[in-house]
Amino acid sequence: MLQKDIEEILISEEQLQEKILELGAQITADYDDKFPLLVGVLKGAMPFMADLMKRIDAYLEIDFMDVTSYGNATVSSGEVKIVKDLNTSVEGRDIIIVEDIIDSGLTLSYLVDLFKYRKAKSIRIITLLDKPSGRKVDLKPDYVGFDVPDAFVVGYGLDYAERYRNLPYIGVLKKSVYSF
Ligand SMILES: O=P(O)(O)OC[C@H]1O[C@H](OP(=O)(O)OP(=O)(O)O)[C@H](O)[C@@H]1O
Numbered sequence: 007m008l009q010k011d012i013e014e015i016l017i018s019e020e021q022l023q024e025k026i027l028e029l030g031a032q033i034t035a036d037y038d039d040k041f042p043l044l045v046g047v048l049k050g051a052m053p054f055m056a057d058l059m060k061r062i063d064a065y066l067e068i069d070f071m072d073v074t075s076y077g078n079a080t081v082s083s084g085e086v087k088i089v090k091d092l093n094t095s096v097e098g099r100d101i102i103i104v105e106d107i108i109d110s111g112l113t114l115s116y117l118v119d120l121f122k123y124r125k126a127k128s129i130r131i132i133t134l135l136d137k138p139s140g141r142k143v144d145l146k147p148d149y150v151g152f153d154v155p156d157a158f159v160v161g162y163g164l165d166y167a168e169r170y171r172n173l174p175y176i177g178v179l180k181k182s183v184y185s186f
């Protein structure tokens with residue numbers, strides 16, 4: 007039913023799980039002697055965060071922030087709104103921000119500045135998907151799952167107008183769905 011709106015499957019369920027295993031092992035090695043705070047950026051990062059945290063073998067804590075800037079559009083409004091803040095203080099903590107996608111970079115540059123201002127000890131970024139062609143600000147993630155082309159992608163947490171987050175894979179949305 008949902009698949010009729012998908013132009014092409016870019017990353018399968020199996021490819022996602024294999025990559026997440028790899029990323030989890032890298033973070034386990036890098037944070038061996040630390041107690042990182044994983045900050046999931048809602049709503050898109052929810053499935054990735056859930057799968058990734060199970061693959062990290064360290065004394066970590068988790069928290070979530072809900073920020074949004076796309077609304078029902080396929081381009082960023084440029085204005086990042088905090089819908090829900092963290093419950094945990096980031097002061098003196100090793101923070102790992104967990105994102106589903108970096109496109110313009112506006113969401114993450116806002117969060118990095120905010121956590122610096124709040125005196126985090128270190129800040130790293132992990133993103134499942136990176137779309138370098140969309141960048142409006144200079145921002146480089148520390149860990150990346152896959153680069154994606156200049157197309158609007160959905161699934162595995164990523165939405166168009168709040169739909170398609172429940173697809174188990176990453177696919178390119180047909181243009182006919184959002185351009186009339
Ligand atoms: O690099 P950017 O251009 O800022 O785009 C990336 C951000 O946009 C999406 O979130 P959105 O604002 O759509 O909220 P959502 O996660 O609830 O869908 C996505 O989940 C990232 O958080």
Ligand SMILES: [Mg+2]
Pocket residue numbers: 050076077164165166
């Ligand atoms: Mg969205």
